[in-house]
Amino acid sequence: EIVMTQSPATLSVSPGERATLSCWASQSVSNNLAWYQQKPGQAPRLLIYGASTRATGIPARFSGSGSGTEFTLTINSLQSEDIAVYYCQQYDTWPPLTFGGGTKVEIK
Amino acid sequence: EVELVESGGGLVQPGGSLRLSCAVSGATVRSDYMSWVRQAPGKGLEWVSIVYSSGGTYYADSVKDRFSIFRDTSKNTVNLQMNSLRAEDTAVYYCARGLIRGFDYWGQGALVTVSS
Numbered sequence: 085e086i087v088m089t090q091s092p093a094t095l096s097v098s099p100g101e102r103a104t105l106s107c108w109a110s111q112s113v114s115n116n117l118a119w120y121q122q123k124p125g126q127a128p129r130l131l132i133y134g135a136s137t138r139a140t141g142i143p144a145r146f147s148g149s150g151s152g153t154e155f156t157l158t159i160n161s162l163q164s165e166d167i168a169v170y171y172c173q174q175y176d177t178w179p180p181l182t183f184g185g186g187t188k189v190e191i192k
Numbered sequence: 193e194v195e196l197v198e199s200g201g202g203l204v205q206p207g208g209s210l211r212l213s214c215a216v217s218g219a220t221v222r223s224d225y226m227s228w229v230r231q232a233p234g235k236g237l238e239w240v241s242i243v244y245s246s247g248g249t250y251y252a253d254s255v256k257d258r259f260s261i262f263r264d265t266s267k268n269t270v271n272l273q274m275n276s277l278r279a280e281d282t283a284v285y286y287c288a289r290g291l292i293r294g295f296d297y298w299g300q301g302a303l304v305t306v307s308s
Contacts, residue, residue, distance in 0.1 A: 118294030120237075127286055127301055128229075128237065133294035140296075171237055175291055179250040181227070181239040 086110050086174050090184035096192040103159040105187045107172035112152045116176035119148055119157045122186075123168045131170075132157065159189070167191060194218035194297045196287045201302030204277055212272040212302050214287030221263045225291040226270040228261065230283035231301075240285070243270060255281075277306045 087110040097103045107117070115135040120128040130139040132148035135155055145160040159166055172184040200212040214226070221243075228240040241251045241261040249261050260273040270287060285302050288295035 116292075120295070122237075127298040128295070129298070130290075130294045130296050133296075137293075139294065173237070173294070175294070179239075179242070180252050181242070181291075183237040183239065186236045 085180055086113060086177055086182050088172055088174055088182050088184035090170075090172060090187050092187060093185070094188045094190065096190050097159075097162045098192045099164065100161050101192075103162050103166070103189055105157040105159075105170055105189070107150075107155040107157070107184050109153045109155075109174055111177075113174040113176035115151045116174060117148075117150070117155050118173045118175065119146075120171045120173065121166075121168045122171065128171065162189070162191075164191065194289065196289065196297055196299035198285065198287050198299040198302035201285065201304050203305045203307065205308050206278060206306055208277050208306075209273070209275045210277065210304060212274070212285055212287075212304070214270045214272075214299055216268050216270065216287075216289070219289060219297070220265075221268050221270050222265045224289050226261075226263070227288045227291075227295065228270075228272050229286045229288050229295070229298075230281075230304075231286070232280070232283045235283075238283075241272065242291070244291070274304070277304075279306050282306045 089108045117135045119132040122128040136148045169186045225244045227242040258276045287299040290296040
């Protein structure tokens, strides 16, 4: 099973600043990685797939990078509506499909 | 527009059974990858099961031999039959579509509570 690890657990960022979230895989997942945003009481929302491709309707301030075992989600110019928990997920080697533990982004 | 709507959640005693259903519109369950993903209270996301276009199925080890995923193509639904339920199965269960481009559509979730 591929274990996904996210860091930090909580990230405090001032409005307008950049947020950088990290995700590591216990073995290479190539670029078969997705990022999701989940707001309280809501279902997750797909942000990024293929490690760097924005899903339909996702603002350009969200960007993904990385391959193999190290990945980054960057939120440029953080806005209040970006407050959420962010999850990475690998779909390279399955079953099982595996998620990271999440990073909670809050306003500083 | 694709829409997924779960139903069938509720309170069940340990050892009991429950069936969740996911009604799909704007897509065809016969040709898509469809998964169930759950989230225990205050916890992260856990993939549970998948059925893909050929009809093949896979399960997380935590639910193998207790849960069964199946499609009803006449109703365009994906269902999760959950047997021998345990307290640790308590979670919001989401239906989700997709795989190789991520889970691109999600339902609103169905709460399953296993308690005596």
